[in-house]
Amino acid sequence: MKLFLLTLNAICLLLASQVGQAQVHHAAILIDAENGNVLHEVDATQSWYPASLTKMMTLYMTFDALNNGQIHLHDVMHASRHAARQPNSRLGLHHGEHLTVEEAILALITRSANDASVVLAEHLAVTEDNFAIRMTAKAHSLGMYNTYFMNATGLPNDWQVTTARDMALLALKLQRNFPEYYGYFAAHSFSFKGRELNGINRFTANYEGAEGMKTGFTCNSGYNLVSAAHQNGRHLIGVILGGRTSNERYNLMINQMDHGFAGDYNIVANINTMPTNSAGLPPHQLDCASGASSYDEPEVHHRHSHGHHHHLVTHIKSKVHRSRHNHR
DSSP, X not given: OHHHHHHHXXXXXXXXXXXXXXXXXXXXXXXXXXXXXXXXXXXXXXXBOOGGGHHHHHHHHHHHHHHTTSSOTTOEEEOOHHHHTOOSXXXXXXXXXXXXXXXXXXXXXXXXXXXXXXXXXXXXXXXXXXHHHHHHHHHHHTTOTTOBOSSSSOOOOTTOBBOHHHHHHHHHHHHHHOHHHHGGGGOOEEEETTEEEEOOOHHHHHSTTEEEEEEEEETTTEEEEEEEEEETTEEEEEEEEEESSHHHHHHHHHHHHHHHHHTOXXXXXXXXXXXXXXXXXXXXXXXXXXXXXXXXXOOOXXXXXXXXXXXXXXXXXXXXXXXXXXXX
């Protein structure tokens, strides 16, 4: 019966989100990183697929483990068969191939490498499923109450959702909690096994005062972007979820950042006190068969089925319930 109800849930989720696709063009938020004041938002609590923005939480978990002495930057890790089988984007690791923790961090930030992300997850929690449970528990402890993780990469899973508000909060926590590692987000390239691999984040490369952060794309999510920048003594964090093209994603971010730095927005809320109830179900933004392109970044186009991991969903929902109860 439980399996039937979960399956029915998934079908309802799929149908409802397809119906809602035409109703939500994109979601966005812009906050002042000094105090968490919300300067601009569009459907910031609308449920959305995070795609590779997921890797920001993978990095949060990694930085936390570094701070706790659980791991070190120059520790050597080895790719499992599971990690080596991850689809693009990837470093192209083979089973048994090694890389350091620092190389994996840079691979996630500059290339959004799925294989390196799973290597980190398994190094920290033995299995990616265990790591996903820890990611969700950590997200809720940070106040990201509408975020659920089922994997370390952002590869499509109907249960893996977030909101623009939650991703802005994660970016803020990364800045405040890990100043010694935050500078990695500004990396434009890194060297791996004799190859110089260039970054894929055009905002980080081109916007005045850009400090970096993370891109994301799948057909379901559309083109996502979290960015941070500073100008004239101001420090802003922006999130765009669901751009219909890569250029639109960057243009939306540049537009809200420009207006933020120009002082065109009034404070509408604070990220710590704004409503956190997730609105609606995540839309399926793009039909990639119709010609959607991610030419600027090597992330996945197809709707990759990972299944629903029903036992994992149950475990996560149990942890989520306890987390919500403890933080209200």
